[in-house]
Amino acid sequence: MQVNLIRYALWWMGASVAMLLAGLLLAQFGLGMPAGLATVLPPMVASVAEGMRIAQVTRAPLPGRDAWTCAAAMTGVVAVLTVIQLPFYWNSPMVIEARQTIPFVYLAGIFLLLLSVILMVNRLFLGHGIKLGLKRLEE
Numbered sequence: 001m002q003v004n005l006i007r008y009a010l011w012w013m014g015a016s017v018a019m020l021l022a023g024l025l026l027a028q029f030g031l032g033m034p035a036g037l038a039t040v041l042p043p044m045v046a047s048v049a050e051g052m053r054i055a056q057v058t059r060a061p062l063p064g065r066d067a068w069t070c071a072a073a074m075t076g077v078v079a080v081l082t083v084i085q086l087p088f089y090w091n092s093p094m095v096i097e098a099r100q101t102i103p104f105v106y107l108a109g110i111f112l113l114l115l116s117v118i119l120m121v122n123r124l125f126l127g128h129g130i131k132l133g134l135k136r137l138e139e
Contacts (some may be wrong), residue, residue, distance in 0.1 A: 002054045002062065003070040003126075009077050011046035039114055040121055041077060047122045050074070051129020052136070059137065061130055071123035078118050082111075 014069075019038050026033060054062065062070065098107065115137050 002058060002066070003050055003073060004053065005073060005077050007053065008046050008050045009081060010075050011049045012078060012081065013044045015042035015045040024094055035087055039117065043074070043118050043121045044125045047071075047074065047125035048129035048132065051126045051131075052133035054126075055130045055133025056138065061127070061133070061134070067130075068123060071126055074122045074126070075115055075119040078122075079115055 016038070019033070019041060023033050023038070050070075102110075
């Protein structure tokens with residue numbers, strides 16, 4: 001596997017923190033962010049950055065099976081990091097309300113659905129990052 005999961009995790013966490021800070025800043029002006037953006041943007045940024053790094057090393061696009069394997073591993077990193085962060089959010093008012101009103105089975109289903117969306121985002125933008133990296137190498 002050509003993907004560096006630690007570097008991906010750092011990019012993902014950095015983008016997540018940037019989203020959190022941007023949301024707090026926008027809230028000061030009475031504005032909000034789209035709800036799905038916090039789910040999609042961090043893996044998007046991390047996948048493009050990792051794809052560009054892979055292009056520098058391999059100097060060729062990844063075969064489809066390898067790209068899916070890398071995307072699945074990156075999605076696993078997101079799942080682990082989300083579970084690690086869960087205790088920090090567990091007692092926040094929004095999560096308490098969700099826990100009280102939504103059955104746990106549905107919450108688990110939503111988590112799996114979001115992971116499948118993140119898998120697709122990782123795969124799509126990993127390929128996009130590789131293409132950008134290869135184009136940069138041509139210049």
